[in-house]
Amino acid sequence: MSKKVMAAAGVLVSALALSLSTAGSANAADGFTVVRGCGTTGAYGDMSATNWHGPDATIPIKFTLTDTVGDGNSVRIRLVSKDVWGKIHYWPWRTNSQGRGKTSTWNTTASHQNGLFDIGIQVARVNSDGTTKNHCTDW
Template identity: 80%
Template sequence: MTKKIITAAGVLVSALALSVSTAGPANAATGFTAIRGCGTTGAYGDMSATNWHGPEATITIKFTLTDTAADGNSVRMRLVSKDTFGRIHYWPWRTNSQGKDKTSTWNTTASHPNGLFDIGIQVARVNGDGSTRNQCADW
């Protein structure tokens, strides 16, 4: 009986340590805020994610994307995340095609059945055929 209690306590402590290490200085009531941003030729994007209190959280995200070049190309950005197995999940692109010095903003949420253990963004400039011209990422 004592061995089972000690084992259960060890599993609980390990799970708690994993939750804290993957979510930063988390607070169960308010969560952690993650800020990511990067720029590449023609585009700059950033993201703030709040309520990140552990891998099982549904985070609130604000994306901001600015076209910085008068080149006729659209710019886009997306969330990227890693799950409990270390696999990268590429979320759908969000596109700004308004032209130079125009900024688009999106507010959304994200969660994943395999957890959000790390989050980042990709920002890209897009050719007329939809292919990526250049990009950056921030984890």
């Protein structure tokens, strides 16, 4: 066997092992659904992802984000994911600037060329200049 074929086989076996370990973990307790949620001062957000059947899947995602403090700051949420090499990918932020007690919801999909081996969310409250005031992450 050539070195290239052996290297490709090694990558495939590693990807399969990661896929199997992810599918059986808390990341996808029933093999198809992932739920994440966290709160930080001023914001609470959660995410549910369905039909996650492997790292090459395109998964439907629903985000919900609530502003919990009347301080004039916006709140935001985003997907975070890990690829086949463990590299973290930070997805674009989605912002709720409606004010205290208001909730925003988004339905979208996610897939990544290097796979989705773990997914989570970040929730943040931001200053008027766009800098992060505080945040939380849930894997």
